[in-house]
Amino acid sequence: MPPNDSLPYEVKRAQEINRLFGPKDSENAYDLAIDLHNTTSNMGNCLIMKTSKDDFTIQMINYIKNTLTHDNCQVLLLENPAVQYGAIRTVAKHSVGLEIGPQPQGVVRANILANMRKLVNSALDFTHFYNEGKEFPPCTLDVYRAFEKVDYPRDSEGQIIAIIHPQLQDNDWKQLKPGDPSFLTLDGKTIPYNGSSAVYPVFVNEAAYYEKESAFLLTQKVTLKANSMKVCKT
């Protein structure tokens, strides 16, 4: 689409980013995007991948996780179309999203900033070693595969009528079983999780996702595999 001054600012910026670092899905696209995010959810350190089929991404995330020996770090796979959303990083051929929380908007917390720096440094180290020709042996990677978003309970006019239950709040990555409390109505009734099997919620009570109709995402644990990998120098 040609640039057009009547377009919203966000659309113009998206076009500009696609022009600078893409075009998406083209040979000219950048090799790697590291996409830095914060969340109001209690996600801790989280690495986001968009595909289970890219050895480079699996190897990179496996490397980052293993270098963070003193910090917990989870991996979220956003491959299912039901939970995908437009992200800058998808313009590049390979990508990783760094999602760290909890941190409110408009606030810098020293602990979150320190964790972000550790993750970025580790991602850059991996890239450096890869470019230098280091061989990475086959590996497996435990990830949380998101498969569904759960909206807040709403009335017939779309108004939210229940909030995240205190027993679910801040419990990202923890098991939620059928019957466990998920929401609390504004008049104090507990709404249990009514799924058919245990899940692991993430992005619980993220501020930016009220408008996306997502109170939390449901995930399941899966293990990914990657072959050994070494840069092909030409």
Next chain:
Amino acid sequence: MPPNDSLPYEVKRAQEINRLFGPKDSENAYDLAIDLHNTTSNMGNCLIMKTSKDDFTIQMINYIKNTLTHDNCQVLLLENPAVQYGAIRTVAKHSVGLEIGPQPQGVVRANILANMRKLVNSALDFTHFYNEGKEFPPCTLDVYRAFEKVDYPRDSEGQIIAIIHPQLQDNDWKQLKPGDPSFLTLDGKTIPYNGSSAVYPVFVNEAAYYEKESAFLLTQKVTLKANSMKVCKT
């Protein structure tokens, strides 16, 4: 000032509120305003008063504190002009601000909402008993009197160059002594608190106060006294 369509929305709203519940400092002003706020700071339950000289407010806050037997609740006195800011509640003859945190903007946390309801209910109970003619005996009230705001360290162009130190973050109401860490520069240097005596910081890292040039407020502990009080029925 007469209403004027060219004024900013916030100014028009302030005029409307003053017309509805004031006019401020007039005989027609409402008797009591209960003003509900949240903060990104780790303030817990906090009651804010604007004057140390109003027995009604001291008695009400003393009542609220005593009914919250299972919850911690601190009192902040914003009487010093150096730390005052425009607040809706100042339109009424008496007022109390309820300030609860931590909660990010755009998020409802069940625990924060439950605490807000407890505080509002207790304030309304007190008002009800007072209006019914109950006598409240003399009391004392321990409060934190704010006397100074501390801005973020900035460069010559006004850009922030340091963030709240991790040892100060989330430690609202805790003693800060001269020499204790207060900020961390973006290149990792600790900036100690350089005051002349121990203080108790509040509103540490509140999102809305970056633009107000306030990284935290300094307070000292003082004890207020109120006479016995009983409504004068006419």
